[in-house]
Amino acid sequence: MAFDEEKQRDKIEKLQQREEEDLTRLLAQKYKTPYLNLSRISIDLDALKLIPEAEARESGIAIIQAIGKKLQVAVKNPTLNSVKESLDKLHRAGYTAQVFLSSMQGLERAWSRYKEIPRESKITSNVVDITKDSIVEFRSRIHNSEEFNTNLSGEIEHGTSTKITDLLDLILAGAYELEVSDIHVEPEEVKVHLRVRLDGILQEIASLTHDMHKMILSRIKLISELKLNIHNRAQDGRFTIRTKDVDVEVRVSTLPGPYGESIVMRVLHPKAISMTFDNLGMQPPVRDLVEKEIKKPNGMIITTGPTGSGKTTTLYAFIKKVREPGIKIITIEDPIEYHVDGISQTQIDREGGYTFETGLSAIVRQDPDIILVGEIRNRETAEIAMHASLTGHLVFSTLHTNNAPGTIPRLIDLGVTPNIIAPAINVAIAQRLVRVLCSHCKQESTPTEKQTEQIKTSLSTLPPSYGAPPLDNIKIFIPGGCDICSHTGYKGRLGIFEAFLINDEIEKLILKNPSEAEVRAIALKQGMCTLIQDGMLKILAGQTTFDELERIAGLE
Numbered sequence: 001m002a003f004d005e006e007k008q009r010d011k012i013e014k015l016q017q018r019e020e021e022d023l024t025r026l027l028a029q030k031y032k033t034p035y036l037n038l039s040r041i042s043i044d045l046d047a048l049k050l051i052p053e054a055e056a057r058e059s060g061i062a063i064i065q066a067i068g069k070k071l072q073v074a075v076k077n078p079t080l081n082s083v084k085e086s087l088d089k090l091h092r093a094g095y096t097a098q099v100f101l102s103s104m105q106g107l108e109r110a111w112s113r114y115k116e117i118p119r120e121s122k123i124t125s126n127v128v129d130i131t132k133d134s135i136v137e138f139r140s141r142i143h144n145s146e147e148f149n150t151n152l153s154g155e156i157e158h159g160t161s162t163k164i165t166d167l168l169d170l171i172l173a174g175a176y177e178l179e180v181s182d183i184h185v186e187p188e189e190v191k192v193h194l195r196v197r198l199d200g201i202l203q204e205i206a207s208l209t210h211d212m213h214k215m216i217l218s219r220i221k222l223i224s225e226l227k228l229n230i231h232n233r234a235q236d237g238r239f240t241i242r243t244k245d246v247d248v249e250v251r252v253s254t255l256p257g258p259y260g261e262s263i264v265m266r267v268l269h270p271k272a273i274s275m276t277f278d279n280l281g282m283q284p285p286v287r288d289l290v291e292k293e294i295k296k297p298n299g300m301i302i303t304t305g306p307t308g309s310g311k312t313t314t315l316y317a318f319i320k321k322v323r324e325p326g327i328k329i330i331t332i333e334d335p336i337e338y339h340v341d342g343i344s345q346t347q348i349d350r351e352g353g354y355t356f357e358t359g360l361s362a363i364v365r366q367d368p369d370i371i372l373v374g375e376i377r378n379r380e381t382a383e384i385a386m387h388a389s390l391t392g393h394l395v396f397s398t399l400h401t402n403n404a405p406g407t408i409p410r411l412i413d414l415g416v417t418p419n420i421i422a423p424a425i426n427v428a429i430a431q432r433l434v435r436v437l438c439s440h441c442k443q444e445s446t447p448t449e450k451q452t453e454q455i456k457t458s459l460s461t462l463p464p465s466y467g468a469p470p471l472d473n474i475k476i477f478i479p480g481g482c483d484i485c486s487h488t489g490y491k492g493r494l495g496i497f498e499a500f501l502i503n504d505e506i507e508k509l510i511l512k513n514p515s516e517a518e519v520r521a522i523a524l525k526q527g528m529c530t531l532i533q534d535g536m537l538k539i540l541a542g543q544t545t546f547d548e549l550e551r552i553a554g555l556e
Helices: 005-032 053-059 081-092 103-117 131-140 145-158 161-177 210-224 286-295 311-322 356-364 377-389 407-414 418-424 449-459 504-510 516-526 531-540 547-555
Strands: 062-067 069-074 094-101 127-129 182-187 191-200 200-206 236-243 246-256 260-270 299-304 329-333 344-347 370-373 394-399 424-436 443-445 476-478 492-502
Touching: 005 094, 005 103, 005 449, 053 081, 053 103, 053 311, 062 081, 062 103, 062 210, 069 081, 069 103, 081 094, 081 356, 094 329, 127 161, 131 161, 131 286, 145 191, 145 200, 161 182, 161 191, 161 260, 182 299, 200 210, 210 236, 210 246, 210 260, 236 377, 246 492, 286 299, 286 311, 286 492, 299 311, 299 377, 299 407, 311 370, 311 394, 329 356, 344 370, 356 370, 356 377, 356 424, 356 531, 370 377, 370 492, 377 407, 407 418, 407 424, 407 516, 418 424, 418 504, 424 547, 449 531, 492 516, 492 531, 504 516, 531 547
Parallel strands: 069 094, 127 236, 299 394, 299 424, 329 344, 329 370, 370 394
Antiparallel strands: 062 069, 182 191, 182 260, 191 200, 236 246, 246 260, 424 492, 443 476
16 A cells, blocks of 8 residues: 555644644643634634734734624733733723633634735624625525525635635525524534524525534624633624614524534514514404503513514514503513613623512512513512512513413412412413415415314304304415415414403412313303414414414314
């Protein structure tokens, strides 16, 4: 077998590089300075140029990231006078620096980026600007997920590692254009998947290399103010997408995994919060019930459902329905998802001691008329919120349960005493989001025998106030597929709801620590339309399908 000299040289070089990083890691422990491997970090050119190249090389220093006045600085030796002088100079200019120890080969990689600085446009901290002409042109080509896939994959094929900032801009621009709710970057052994959630369903958009993933991860951590050298635990942050019309908040979550950190970016598109009370999708009796209750001066309205079922959007629709100059509204959220004019919004800060419990106690002393509590997670929060509803405040909140009747047993399970629950809560609501059939390509169809039986059985107990449609010649619609709906057959989502009033009969039942089945029996007797029944009505109205109702709520 022939001796491959070039292959052996590569092996030796990689071994030497690994040894240098290992030695630097040991030195970092000695100097009690965090270690940072610069081969895994995207260098922020706007930060790099804060120190001239000649000074940086002479001192053995490189500013690798900058977020406002906060800097991440890599050094070869933190004890050198030249390093201390450079850091003092930055401090006098108003900067604060987090110092890392890095290898010489890592610093050389950082310094090699100086030659790119004249070509690099300025980067604004915590903001990704997608108003540049090239990005706007890219957005103009994105009308559905297939075009997003084609155009982004083409950019990835012809791109280089030096354009990683542009690549992230394109990903965010395409996601904004399609109004996706989440962007997932998921590393696996061979490749890294880029997927987006559109109308509640994940769709594959492109594949990235692991090198691209490392650099995108670094870039996202930079703009989200996450710690660059932490790879073994979850982190949360946020940044802003800037468009010509509006700023869009993005929540970021990173999670360690066997092949690298997975990233999920939740895009809080303003259109979600533009949902009004009247277009939530409530049936007229539910809408009338809730509208009456949200106009009361006190009491509590709870929306329930799993994560991603639209609870927060519903509560904000309530807020907008009752908001007026003479009413003071305060929220406590984790985090603030949508910013709304005319109300006071606060965000919990556990490290600072501002939790749901302490925050609620403080908010009550601010003389609000309406309080929105992002989520009830424990007994303390539940009891403070309920006491607020009993002392002249209207309280909106969310709770994780499968259905509306499950609200009562869930609160009791949290430790809330029944004699507080009964007088505090006005209405319990459960909801889900179903995809809406695309109006351009949906097709009329005749239901199967099984589907016909399901419709008739479900609606046989529908309260008269809901006005069940004729069931003698049933027609439904099925998805088609066109460019407008990315060939999925669906475009947008709509709520299905069930709600019941805490009346005298249910109040008496609550005091007996009832089961979910017992609460449900009285709620149905009261005239509650179930999630399944609401879904059936929307199927008959041509708004959604059996498949969607099965996926979201389950059908027997």
